[in-house]
Amino acid sequence: MRQKRQKARLPARAGMAAWAGMALCLPLLVSPALADPAAVARGEKVVEEWCRDCHVREGQKLTADMAPPYSAIVAIDGRDRAWFEAFLEADHFPMTTFRLFDHEKADVVEWLLDLQKKTK
Numbered sequence: 001m002r003q004k005r006q007k008a009r010l011p012a013r014a015g016m017a018a019w020a021g022m023a024l025c026l027p028l029l030v031s032p033a034l035a036d037p038a039a040v041a042r043g044e045k046v047v048e049e050w051c052r053d054c055h056v057r058e059g060q061k062l063t064a065d066m067a068p069p070y071s072a073i074v075a076i077d078g079r080d081r082a083w084f085e086a087f088l089e090a091d092h093f094p095m096t097t098f099r100l101f102d103h104e105k106a107d108v109v110e111w112l113l114d115l116q117k118k119t120k
């Protein structure tokens with residue numbers, strides 16, 4: 001019984017430390033990048049080149065063989081920098097042939113966050 005209780009307490013403490021760490025890092029990571037219009041513009045170019053075969057433009061009709069517009073994607077709760085970064089790192093069916101360089105991924109994230117700011 002005693003042991004069980006002690007074990008249960010550990011993850012909670014680790015979680016607190018992680019949150020404290022994130023709270024310290026987040027403002028440093030986020031603020032300068034958000035204000036970079038050049039990155040946003042580069043991200044838009046990448047999206048135009050690689051993503052528009054499937055993703056409809058905002059306001060365009062969504063058909064069965066097309067993917068949702070980015071305005072809908074960024075409007076979903078929880079779509080923050082971390083989510084987009086993780087998404088772009090992962091292989092995502094049906095985007096099987098989609099391979100971006102790291103700097104392109106970073107620019108696309110800036111573009112998505114900028115779109116989110118404009119549409120929310």
Ligand code: HEC
Pocket residue numbers: 046047050051052053054055066067068073087093094095096098100108
């Ligand atoms: C071959 C077609 C195709 C291409 C090319 C493509 N996508 Fe997609 N994408 C889809 C489909 C279909 C979905 C919706 C289904 C899903 O969420 O799995 C989607 C969904 C997404 C989502 C939202 C996923 C979610 O869970 O809501 C993001 C973000 C995204 N795509 C980003 C991109 C970016 C960035 C590019 C270009 C670098 C790209 N896609 C290129 C087909 C494509």
